[in-house]
Amino acid sequence: MFSSSFMFQKPNSTIRIFDRSDYYTLHGNDALFAAKEIFKTTSVCKKIGPEHNKIDGVILNKNHFETFIRDLLLVKQYRVEVYVNNGSAKNQDWNVEYKGSPGNLAQFEEVLFNNNDVAVESAILAVKVGSEGTSKIVGVSCIDSIKSIISVSEFEDGDSFMNLETIVVLLKPKECVLQVGEGNTDFQIVKQLMERNNVLVTPKKKRDFSTDSLVQDLNNLLRFNKGQQRNSQALPEINLKRAMAATASLISYLNLTASSGEGGLFTLEEIPRNQYLRLDAAAIKALNLEPSGRLGASANSSLLGLLDKCKTALGKRLLAQWIRQPLRDLALINERHEVVEALVADTDTRSTLSEDYLGRIPDLHQLAKKLGNKKAGLQECYRIYQCMMYLPLFLEKLNALAHVPAVKAMIFDSLRESIEEMDKFQQMVEQTIDLDSADRGDFLVKAEFDDELKVLKSEMDDIENKIQKVLHKAANDLGMESGKSIKLELNPRLGYLFRITLNEEKNIRNNKSYTVVNSIKGGIRFKNKNLEILNDEYLSKKNSYTSQQKLIVAEIVETAAGYVPPIKVIGGIIATLDVLNSFAQVAVSASEMYVRPKMLSNETQELRLVKVRHPCLEIQDGVNYIANDAHFTKDSRFHIITGPNMGGKSTYIRSIGVTALMAHIGSFVPCERATISILDSILARIGADDSQIRGLSTFMAEMVETSAILRTATSNSLVIIDELGRGTSTYDGCGIAWAIAEHLAKNVKSYCLFATHFHEITRLAEDVPSVNNFHVTALVDEKLVLLYKVKPGICDQSFGIHVARMANFPDDVIEFAKQKQAELEDLQGAVFEGSDNPEKKRNIINDGEKMIKDFMEKCTGSNESFTDEELINRVRNLKEEVLAHNNPYIKALLGMS
Template sequence: MGIEPNKLDYLVLSKGNFEILIRKLLLVRRYRVEIYVAEGSVRACEWTVKYKGSPGYFSQLEEILGDGLGSSEEQAPCLMAVNIKTDTVTKGRLLGVACVTPGEYAMSVSEFTDDDLLTELETITVQMAPSECLVLPTDNEDYKYLKKVMERANVTVTAVKKTNFSTEGLNQDLNRLLKFKDGQQQDANAFPEMSKEVAMTSLAATIKYTSLLDDNTNFGRFQLTTIQPDCFLHMDAAALKALNVFPELGDTNHAPSRSLYGLLDRCRTQHGKRLLAQWLRQPLRDINLINERQDIVELLMNNTQLRQQLHEDHLRRIPDLQALARRLTRKKANLQDCYRIYQAINRLPALLQCLAEANDATLHSSLAEPIAELNNDLEKYQQMIEATVDMDAVERGDYLVKPSFDEQLQSLADQLEILQSSAEKELNKAARELGLDAGKTIKLESNPQNGFNFRVTLKEEHGLRGNKKYTIIDAVKSGVRFKNSALESITEEYLQTKSAYEKEQDKVVTEIIGIASGYAECLRGLSLQLSRADVLLAFALAARAAPAPYCRPALSRAPHELLLLGLRHPCLEVQEGVSFIPNDVVFRRDSCVMHVVTGANMGGKSTWLRAAGCAALLAHAGAAVPAARAALPPLRALAARLGAADCERRAHSTFMVEMLEAAAILRTATPDSLVLIDELGRGTSTYEGCGIAWAIAEKLATEIKCFCLFATHYHELTRLASLHPNVIVNSHAEASVVDQQLVLLHKILPGPATQSLGLHVAKLADLPDSIIQYAEEKQAQLETNLFEVESAFKSEDNTEGQKLILDFLHKCKEIHNTISSDDEMLIEINKLKQQMLQKDSKYVQALMSTL
């Protein structure tokens, strides 16, 4: 690193470190990057921007970093643009969203009205997983919320000029970029998506930002579709984070115990890894499609031979066909890429035979048949490679065109062979002169830069001393390299001939690449089918590798119950030294839609909630579930508010983060949703927090009527079960105190927790005894024992007593409104108190004795 007065600081990097830096800036830190190149004299500081890249689009940087910049990532870079306008009919927010994934030649749009928190936009953002979002340069309230949505999803927000969102000339641009079907009118206006006016403004912004029209290899390649979020399980960024679906950005350690993606990522192909990430972001809602996946996963779980053959023999040898197809399309491929594709196609017959032996109808129709059709379409590609590529040279590590394919090539190849023979004659001659054994103690070597040379070991070097016929090139540990004038003459002619051969070959290779690019669409289709097989196999492998059996979830269209019996957390159970204790989750419309969960800290409440969320996600993705039995309805949404953390860079406290997430849940939850809430209401006063938690829990259970697990330390919330029988039930994480020591049983049982065990947890943390003792004294002073009173009686007694107290309070309010004298008011209230006590309610008497 250099620092000079009045000059810019600089850092010198090797090419390898420079590439690593750019990758981290783009893919991990999500920065925009500009690379300046000196034009003319460096001292004159004539620097101009040569390359640009951003998280959502970095095709320009592929020139210096290679085409595989994003090929090994979880998902191809996606660019989103959002435009917000006022709906003239409803006066609400009309959003136009466009997503472009250049690596997959995909364009998708959506237009919809959204609420003030932009919850629908967040759902689409989670499903599409853009790396960057283009917006207008404005700071109104809607765009402030938009930026908050993108921040939660780790999406870089880029403001672009308003003119970028202009649709002028868009139809002409799309006519050049879109791929039209045979017989289809060659006019973009024929697409139904064109009627979405606001979405089209966003699409125009993405096209201009990515400069797609500057690369003619993009012409006639893109597919235009409509984003359909309702086809997938709705999840927001908070749910993804709460359930640890993906590792943190930049975390390359995809350990099975750290995220669902890490647990399931047993894919053999790079395109399989990307599809796995997509499936976890887009769990299905269509029962037929889910069952199709689960049929294959179940088959693979039960068929050990098929599972091992696919994993060990077939899929592990498949290259990234999606990346190779893109290289072909962009005319960036070489002969080696063509041969790698050829190798993959050659393996398809054995793969198809393996699938056929399973004799399964779903496997045949869903995977084998599409792969077989694509294999037939690629038959001529195989024939072309076999006719043009020198297979003997491939075995030596060279990728050359067959000399016999072209007369000029054949002539040059013959000359090279003659020169090779002449060099070998010189080797024999030198061996005789030096008294060495040709091919053993003296060898003939060649390299692309310097051509031919002789080499002997350092032990034989003495024979060259003083011999003027030979010139020593260098002496290294591996031996001494040298030459004579005749070999030097042969080398010069050989290099010239080889250069001519390579130039002639490049012409042929260009023709081969041009023909091969016509198969890019087939290769992308083949990549999709093989990646589907890879992900389904990964689901089966993860299930079979678990310490306890997984089960196939049963999805029913009747949304009356959700059962997860013997449920385990898939990531925690694979941790070393963990013996996981399974629990049940039972929801039935006629008896229970909400569990209010109490119990000691570290008792297993949060794990129970997360396990239920993971199971629901896995079931909708088409995977097996870590449970003894699972039966679910097709859910519309999975919402979660788990954990507590502030966010200084967004100026959000823990309580503010909780409230934002709770507000989003209340807006999106429906009766066919699963909601997970843990410790809501912290960060403010005890009674205020309890009141908020009570109100939210009651609304979810009685108005929205969604399935909900509500974990809390507010024991007052257990009263909801008596107020709303057959709707809300109490559950608790069992724990015991043995010899003043807390024993956590990690078992979820019916009923409320009998006591709060926070002080025992504090003892486990080695808080000083004086602090513990003083805390116990303050607890005794502050505690009303309302919870202990309620737990001592039957729910009917509690309900009757609560009605008496409520009636007493109403009468007190009437007295307050009618009597102005404090003394008279106190006399009347005491009369009411005596009347209430005469009712002989055990609940009231026990409560009054605690005051």
């Protein structure tokens, strides 16, 4: 056994599992955690160990182990360590055999994927922070293990690391390797940044970022083009010193140089930060771009879920990438829109691609990766071959759209050229792999390659003929039809078995001549003695055949690895088509069809949406969505929206943000018409949640996010702010909200939607011409009726008490609230003659406040010394001067109205 102290010297996010050959065990808190996750109860745990030091233990079978591993690494983003015993039964010596983390899945790929196409992203980031004078210089490196790409960047940043957060949002890494140690004062700040973006942080020491062997490592890992010098020292990216230190840490952490199979597989590129819209983490959350993970949340509650009609794992990964990487290039955006438009117009091509063609394409990027690192076999080669054989039909179907320039350039021509490059690969497979056996799931080299293989193949064929006779005999015995109601099934691990449907199980029930092996969705698998004997012989011969063909298989895989580049290219083209076809599917299946937005250069500075809808909300059952307009021009940039809670302010401003983003990723949009100038960023400050993971209060969290907006936004940014200033006192909150609104409107001049409950801020429109007031409408009679329509003008009253009544507050609470409202009504809420007209009320208040200011200055402006009686008389005279103007607002304040 091992001591209990050994078990707990780790964070709770690391799970230790012990491999005992036939089963697996977990101990201590890990056992309790696994029991709850897998069995939903801790009663399966047993106390184990010496009497004085017992701990909880739980046993997992192979299926439980594999399911648990997938959940830990792909969903919960935990680390996993698997231990094996290198000692004897008595003198146990447990050592780590396998380790995995969300960004390092290499040692668990067989368990996680097992030839299944799973749309899993596994990018891992490393960050190296340095200084030059007063500036921070950040170097980052990101490795995408599926696409085999090393992406690097180096840039200046501030104390809050806003530029680094942009990179994190752009790349969506699962894990971040971060230097820790003395002198690294930025560790905690960067760690908090990663954690609020749901990135697991792995601390590493300074020595792990050493670049001593980096050039040699890159020479081995990178794929160089024909004729290109195999020297990474000549690449421009090598001059990014901190980014290269980050790259060195990832190569070490992922142990990429340990296996020669990784050689020549990777490409090195600089992250094209200026190619994409800047999104902050708040925008990702505020616009519901990705699933929240909340229990019971529907797929359509996020933009990713709504747009994901993809049929391939390739497409699903690319869609998730596009949503975080909206384009800023007008030509590229229009190209995507042109393809979507063609697919929307051609119903037959669109539906056939979705229903018949795309679903047959395997995960070519995963298969290319296996080929490249020499972990593939005949099965992977055969899957690629099948795909290549199928692609000409794909091209034939796409020919209907080949007249569309964007379809021809982006998809048709590129796909045709890549298919032609794969012609010799197909010939090689046909000449080397036994295709008849492969069709049955048995992956063998053709027997003519070796005399020993010929003998073994002849013996295997003879056994198979005998097995067919056993099938016929069993069919007669059970009164069933051979090959129809009772069939032979060849399982890669178990060999030959009989199979019948679940409904026919009664035919073998209580029949001692037959033994059930297992029951699956496809039916009952079973065997008899004769089949078992022949199957054992067959598996023995097959094992011999597999051993004999190993060298030939290695040569086939080595040759196939040379086709990795065109396989990756084909995968990228298919992924692009899958996503654009998904956009078209969503556009035509909406309750009201989406439209193609008219995209303009950023110099035009116009954003006009006619009857814009929120795509995720309108699709919900029972929702009759009220569409609204939004119009921004050079002279009308800042929109203040007021109105009752639950009246639709937040939904309205979110719908504009989501629609703008959809247009920039190439999707059609939920409007009647849309004209959108190219944006450079979408920034948001919505909601007032405490940020527990950061240790920040509601107010501090919104100040941090708003500060980032003020530093980042430009005149081409779309800024969305909702209910700013609720986390502090009313006066502080109103003052800060006003100052921020005025700065954005006067200085930044970005497109801005500013929803607020501070009605005072609407007066900003009097001083800044580009500010316009809008309000969501409501009717008040006996009860509040929300109309969800956005109209010009201000909302000059609060509906809080009406909303409380809608929420069924007790009557006595409502009445008490009314009393308190009257007592605490702020000065702007005073009622007087003319206050029923918002514009007239505003002018009366402005005049009154000027008089009050003048009164205060006269009271404090004299240096003369007065007696108490003289002072009282002076104040009385000044008061009479003010009252002589007969201002209704001042009279109301003094209780004279």
